[in-house]
Amino acid sequence: MAKNVVFSIVFVLASISFFSQGNADMSLIENVCKKTFDYKLCVSSLKSNPRSFNTDVKGLARIMIDVTQSKIEVMIRVVQQLGKNASDLRERECLDNVCYPEYGRSRSDIKQAIEDLQSNSFREAYTDVHYVYSNEEECENSFAELEIKSPMTTINTHFAAFCKITEDIIGILLK
Numbered sequence: 001m002a003k004n005v006v007f008s009i010v011f012v013l014a015s016i017s018f019f020s021q022g023n024a025d026m027s028l029i030e031n032v033c034k035k036t037f038d039y040k041l042c043v044s045s046l047k048s049n050p051r052s053f054n055t056d057v058k059g060l061a062r063i064m065i066d067v068t069q070s071k072i073e074v075m076i077r078v079v080q081q082l083g084k085n086a087s088d089l090r091e092r093e094c095l096d097n098v099c100y101p102e103y104g105r106s107r108s109d110i111k112q113a114i115e116d117l118q119s120n121s122f123r124e125a126y127t128d129v130h131y132v133y134s135n136e137e138e139c140e141n142s143f144a145e146l147e148i149k150s151p152m153t154t155i156n157t158h159f160a161a162f163c164k165i166t167e168d169i170i171g172i173l174l175k
Helices: 002-033 039-047 050-054 057-085 089-118 122-145 153-173
Strands: none
Touching (some): 002 057, 002 153, 050 057, 057 089, 089 122, 122 153
């Protein structure tokens, strides 16, 4: 009987410790996301990644950089597919000659952001992510300059939100 009581006490203490840690981590996520461009998108992005529950602000920034990096790869595939299927020559030129190279630069910029974040060069990491965001803007602006509808607007807007959230989290590290 004494073993059962000891076991129960240990189990309860372990459970309290486990659940209070989860609440503390969720609190960090919520507090950080309150300082970003899109609270809901930030929270949902971080909550969906198990690494978010055992880290600090720098770790959350890294997770969002990783999310942004994966979005870049999606963007590149979308641009390639749209370029192959575009019937309008001007649209194809924007996709192939502006958007594709810009997202290629984003690959390099986001890799540099990872290196800068790891070395605690937060200002540089922030700038790197801003370049990623600027590359997206260049793609979108290429269509506007030709006064044609961009097939990328929806996906670029969504992508820009991730870039802004990532910038905002890195910005917390600058304070």
